Amino acid sequence: xxxxxxxxxxxxxxxxxxxxxxxxxxxxxxxxxxxxxxxxxxxxxxxxxxxxxxxxxxxxxxxxxxxxxxxxxxxxxxxxxxxxxxxxxxxxxxxxxxxxxxxxxxxxxxxxxxxxxxxxxxxxxxxxxxxxxxxxxxxxxxxxxxxxxxxxxxxxxxxxxxxxxxxxxxxxxxxxxxxxxxxxxxxxxxxxxxxxxxxxxxxxxxxxxxxxxxxxxxxxxxxxxxxxxxxxxxxxxxxxxxxxxxxxxxxxxxxxxxxxxxxxxxxxxxxxxxxxxxxxxxxxxxxxxxxxxxxxxxxxxxxxxxxxxxxxxxxxxxxxxxxxxxxxxxxxxxxxxxxxxxxxxxxxxxxxxxxxxxxxxxxxxxxxxxxxxxxxxxxxxxxxxxxxxxxxxxxxxxxxxxxxxxxxxxxxxxxxxxxxxxxxxxxxxxxxxxxxxxxxxxxxxxxxxxxxxxxxxxxxxxxxxxxxxxxxxxxxxxxxxxxxxxxxxx
Amino acid sequence: xxxxxxxxxxxxxxxxxxxxxxxxxxxxxxxxxxxxxxxxxxxxxxxxxxxxxxxxxxxxxxxxxxxxxxxxxxxxxxxxxxxxxxxxxxxxxxxxxxxxxxxxxxxxxxxxxxxxxxxxxxxxxxxxxxxxxxxxxxxxxxxxxxxxxxxxxxxxxxxxxxxxxxxxxxxxxxxxxxxx
Ligand code: HEM
Ligand SMILES: Nc1ncnc2c1ncn2[C@@H]1O[C@H](COP(=O)(O)OP(=O)(O)O)[C@@H](O)[C@H]1O
Ligand SMILES: [Mg+2]
Numbered sequence: 001x002x003x004x005x006x007x008x009x010x011x012x013x014x015x016x017x018x019x020x021x022x023x024x025x026x027x028x029x030x031x032x033x034x035x036x037x038x039x040x041x042x043x044x045x046x047x048x049x050x051x052x053x054x055x056x057x058x059x060x061x062x063x064x065x066x067x068x069x070x071x072x073x074x075x076x077x078x079x080x081x082x083x084x085x086x087x088x089x090x091x092x093x094x095x096x097x098x099x100x101x102x103x104x105x106x107x108x109x110x111x112x113x114x115x116x117x118x119x120x121x122x123x124x125x126x127x128x129x130x131x132x133x134x135x136x137x138x139x140x141x142x143x144x145x146x147x148x149x150x151x152x153x154x155x156x157x158x159x160x161x162x163x164x165x166x167x168x169x170x171x172x173x174x175x176x177x178x179x180x181x182x183x184x185x186x187x188x189x190x191x192x193x194x195x196x197x198x199x200x201x202x203x204x205x206x207x208x209x210x211x212x213x214x215x216x217x218x219x220x221x222x223x224x225x226x227x228x229x230x231x232x233x234x235x236x237x238x239x240x241x242x243x244x245x246x247x248x249x250x251x252x253x254x255x256x257x258x259x260x261x262x263x264x265x266x267x268x269x270x271x272x273x274x275x276x277x278x279x280x281x282x283x284x285x286x287x288x289x290x291x292x293x294x295x296x297x298x299x300x301x302x303x304x305x306x307x308x309x310x311x312x313x314x315x316x317x318x319x320x321x322x323x324x325x326x327x328x329x330x331x332x333x334x335x336x337x338x339x340x341x342x343x344x345x346x347x348x349x350x351x352x353x354x355x356x357x358x359x360x361x362x363x364x365x366x367x368x369x370x371x372x373x374x375x376x377x378x379x380x381x382x383x384x385x386x387x388x389x390x391x392x393x394x395x396x397x398x399x400x401x402x403x404x405x406x407x408x409x410x411x412x413x414x415x416x417x418x419x420x421x422x423x424x425x426x427x428x429x430x431x432x433x434x435x436x437x438x439x440x441x442x443x444x445x446x447x448x449x450x451x452x453x454x455x456x457x458x459x460x461x462x463x464x465x466x467x468x469x470x471x472x473x474x475x476x477x478x479x480x481x482x483x484x485x486x487x488x489x490x
Numbered sequence: 491x492x493x494x495x496x497x498x499x500x501x502x503x504x505x506x507x508x509x510x511x512x513x514x515x516x517x518x519x520x521x522x523x524x525x526x527x528x529x530x531x532x533x534x535x536x537x538x539x540x541x542x543x544x545x546x547x548x549x550x551x552x553x554x555x556x557x558x559x560x561x562x563x564x565x566x567x568x569x570x571x572x573x574x575x576x577x578x579x580x581x582x583x584x585x586x587x588x589x590x591x592x593x594x595x596x597x598x599x600x601x602x603x604x605x606x607x608x609x610x611x612x613x614x615x616x617x618x619x620x621x622x623x624x625x626x627x628x629x630x631x632x633x634x635x636x637x638x639x640x641x642x643x644x645x646x647x648x649x650x651x652x653x654x655x656x657x658x659x660x661x662x663x664x665x666x667x668x669x670x
Pocket of ligand 3: 454
């Protein structure tokens, strides 16, 4: 290297050094300037700080409120539980980047069900449960409510086969003592702001509150229904009890009376027969004697002949009266009979037909008979004579109710596991207020000689013994229908 | 993007390589700013990407490594500004958690034109922090570098992995930080 050259290199070195120094100075002064600018900015900032902070808090509150109000729309109170869970799960899915949502339901504390909502556009899909999954769900349900819980899934976790991601968030909701649900979220990450996480927590709590509220409503209306039902059963039972009470005391009474009355009635009836015979003898004897009497003696004759004439109808009336008393006493016996005497297979159609034969002579000139009996009815377990008595009572009542040109319709048919018999007339009908009293012993609207008021109460007792029931439907001036239902024995 | 990031990059290249490399790189790019950066000003993001791209070519270093390296280098500079917000912090996770809610928020307030990424956190257990990174700039590897720089600052060892990444077309980056 020449001197000339080395001088030049030294000069350059010198120049570079100077330039580097100059650059450093420039840099330093630039930095100083920038720092000043920053300080200015900081000053401006401090003035605005409070305002900005308040603004930021306000906006995050607003986002939270927006989400919660969206949730609330899904919780309006006329929604079913299913709809509420549906709506909440969909909202969660939207909020958490369309993550798959699972809903596990535990009913009766033992049986699990699992459903999945894989994407927002899909609908719920059922998932078959393994015992491992069930055990895991049973473990999860023991976590406390009101909090989102989190579980990181490793390969051994039973859920790892169902989940796309390795993070599970779950929330336990108890609907009732026997019903619980778990909402499970299959999330890719849980990197969210505190506000967001807080919103999620609040949403869970307000959802639980909404569910509880809905449950209370459902329970209230259910209890109300139950109460109403209980009340009506109570009323029915009360009526039944009152009725049974009457029947029972009548039973006791009639057992005693029937015994006491039967004997005297028996000899009154047979004595009346003997008296009739005796009277014939008196009459014949008087006839013979009267021929040999003097005129004077015959002056008493008009009185005597009047007595002679009047006696037979009097005795006849006595006989009718005694028969009637005997009939009543006989009816009373039905109440006291406890044992199921002579029960066997009975064809109800036969009982109806034989009853018709008994009463038809009374009716045929005034009324029409319309028989609609279903042939080949199944037989029932019962007493033919008693059933016949029931139908006679019904037919007689019907004929009493119809003035003239009435129609009596008798139907029999099988409905489900019962035989239904209806006896309809086109008579006067029964006032609503009297329907309750129909089956009361001695309730009658008929004249003293026509009705005893025992027909329907006796029939009722018989029907009860047959495990059957009787009901009435009546329209004033249109007619009355009695419906009887007999169980068909298996 | 803030001029401070550009001047930081220039310093990084000068320190780790040479001033001339930086001058060459600036020359090789057509820049609206002509490469004259003031820390307080805001410059087009595109300029940064052009410079970084040219650098990675010249050095034959993959871009992620370059961004990461720059992040580690740049952290102390940023930390210098932020000490007053983090004076009580002793743990790298505790620090990273306040970056979004405190530090970047302050940056934003000081310069409304500044743009900082959104960072969201999840701490599944004591030794793990997951950072969700959202930014139009997709500079997750720079973020990784800053995180590594922060760990260095607090004298803690961490390992990073990304399960999702904006650069791969995902909706966000998920950076998992594991303490060792
Ligand atoms: C580990 C901690 C940190 C991480 C992960 C982080 C992350 C980032 C990232 C990735 C960017 C690039 C912009 C983008 O991606 O959109 C950025 C920008 C920025 N960060 Fe941070 N940062 C951290 C700490 C800090 C600290 C301590 C400060 C100090 C005040 C700070 C101030 C800034 C500034 C000023 C910008 C530029 C804003 C702009 O270009 O408008 N950061 N940060
Ligand atoms: N088919 C009917 N139509 C109208 N009223 C009826 C009918 N059946 C019964 N009744 C009413 O029920 C009362 C009670 O009937 P019942 O017990 O048979 O006694 P009785 O026929 O001796 O009066 C009757 O007096 C009558 O008022
Ligand atoms: Mg009668």
